[in-house]
Amino acid sequence: MPEGVVIRSTGSWYEVQSDEKEVFRCRLRGKFKLKDLKVTNPVAVGDRVTFDIENHNEETGVITDIHPRENYIIRKSVHKASHGHMLAANVDQAILIATLAHPRTSLGFIDRFLVTTESFRIPSVIVFNKADLLPAEGLSYQQELSGLYTSLGYLCLLTSTVTGENIAQFKELLQDKISLLSGHSGVGKSSLVNAIAPGLQLRTSEVSAFANKGVHTTTFAQMFEIEEDTYLIDSPGIKELGLANMEKGEISHYFPEMRDRLGECRYHNCLHIREPGCAVVEALDKGDIAQSRYYNYLSMLEGDDNRR
Secondary structure (H helix, E strand, C coil): CCEEEEEEECCCCEEEEECCCCEEEEEECCCCCCCCCCECCCCCCCCEEEEEEEECCCCEEEEEEECCCCCEEEEECCCCCCCEEEEEECCCEEEEEECECCCECCHHHHHHHHHHHHHCCCCEEEEECCHHHCCHHHHHHHHHHHHHHHHCCCEEEECCCCCCCCHHHHHHHHCCCEEEEECCCCCCHHHHHHHHCHHHCCCCCCCCCCCCCCCCCCCCCEEEEEECCEEEEECCCCCCCCCCCCCHHHHHHHCHHHHCCCCCCCCCCCCCCCCCCCHHHHHHHHCCCCHHHHHHHHHHHCCCCCCC
């Protein structure tokens, strides 16, 4: 039976690109139950699958098997609290598009995204877009944030599709990789993709002046081939990013600055909430851990998915 990669998911139907570059509309055969993984979507864009062709003329098929994943990115489902929703599978890197104005991406959202990708050992990049909208103090704040996240091992880039700032560098980031592009609606994901691959002509939309929020222009996750061996998965705008399948005791493992201090606390099961002899709190008091990061860590412990 033929094999291929899922390049688009619409909920009940999946577009699968075969190894011969043919695209088939496929559905699932029966119900797929993934071991130890409760998800609303058993198949994600980026999944490699085996499928059975139903009709060559209509280019339809049935997915019969999902191959083992190298990795995947999952968030808490907004419809089923006990389930997760997979954003993508088998990616080389995750790129978060953030904006500090029009609309504003919260530090809580950034940190949740990084914790999620850290939990699956997926390298992450933060792209601060819409540099042209930032006043002098805004640019200074962006440089401060870039300094913080760069010190933690995350590559940061400042871009603008209006002025063309660092667009070439953004394209270079994607070279020879499968990249997931994510972020809030309205941060300019589609505009960035159009800037480096104008032939795709992705639909864009203005940010609402009333609510300062973006309008969803990407309805379903979809994989695009930018160049040979260079793929981009464009995901729908995410309003909230709830952590899925994560125990409280493991969250600190996905903060590099906390992970570096594992084993230094007095208690082996320390949650770093003012326990005696806590190395993380000591580092916080010394200014070696950013307060914003620590506060966002506490919000994750509390299970609060809506952070400033």
